Amino acid sequence: MKKFLLVFCILVFGTIVFAGEQDDAMAFFNSVVNASNTYSPNLSSMYSDSAKIIRQVIKPDGTLVNVYFSGKDYKDEMKRNAKFAKLVGYKNYYSDTSVSKAANGYKINAMRRPSPSDYKLKTYMVVAKQPDGKWVVVEELMQTKVQTFLKYATK
Numbered sequence: 001m002k003k004f005l006l007v008f009c010i011l012v013f014g015t016i017v018f019a020g021e022q023d024d025a026m027a028f029f030n031s032v033v034n035a036s037n038t039y040s041p042n043l044s045s046m047y048s049d050s051a052k053i054i055r056q057v058i059k060p061d062g063t064l065v066n067v068y069f070s071g072k073d074y075k076d077e078m079k080r081n082a083k084f085a086k087l088v089g090y091k092n093y094y095s096d097t098s099v100s101k102a103a104n105g106y107k108i109n110a111m112r113r114p115s116p117s118d119y120k121l122k123t124y125m126v127v128a129k130q131p132d133g134k135w136v137v138v139e140e141l142m143q144t145k146v147q148t149f150l151k152y153a154t155k
Contacts, residue, residue, distance in 0.1 A: 025106035025127050026099050028135040032125070033094060039086040044075040047137045048128075054141040055149045058121070067149045071137075091115045094123075102126050104138055112142060121145075 051071030105128030111120040121143035
């Protein structure tokens with residue numbers, strides 16, 4: 001009976017901790033979305049320098065091409081494009097979000113509607129809690145119809 005109670009307590013405590021971290025991961029995702037949509041200069045600090053960034057280009061014929069960026073390169077690109085995004089009022093709207101445990105953190109899957117489009121694209125973000133307690137994006141995939149990303153694709 002003692003063994004059963006011990007196992008039961010461990011399972012309940014583990015579930016509470018997991019649910020709490022899962023909620024924290026989703027809250028962090030929402031803060032990344034907010035920082036992006038308000039053109040916050042703090043957005044780049046929410047990404048790890050070693051993050052794996054993937055832009056999955058949907059070609060006109062429907063085929064997919066993955067284009068990879070390092071976290072550092074992506075941060076530089078964000079800084080360059082922030083003023084233009086703010087000028088045109090570019091935002092991303094997310095729906096159908098879900099969070100699950102991943103090997104390197106928590107994976108948030110969602111559908112993304114970029115403004116001013118009327119279509120939705122698949123996206124996911126893996127976020128991880130660092131030893132200092134700070135959350136960062138360690139991986140991100142966003143589908144896009146922007147063909148200019150193809151110039152960065154490796155053959």
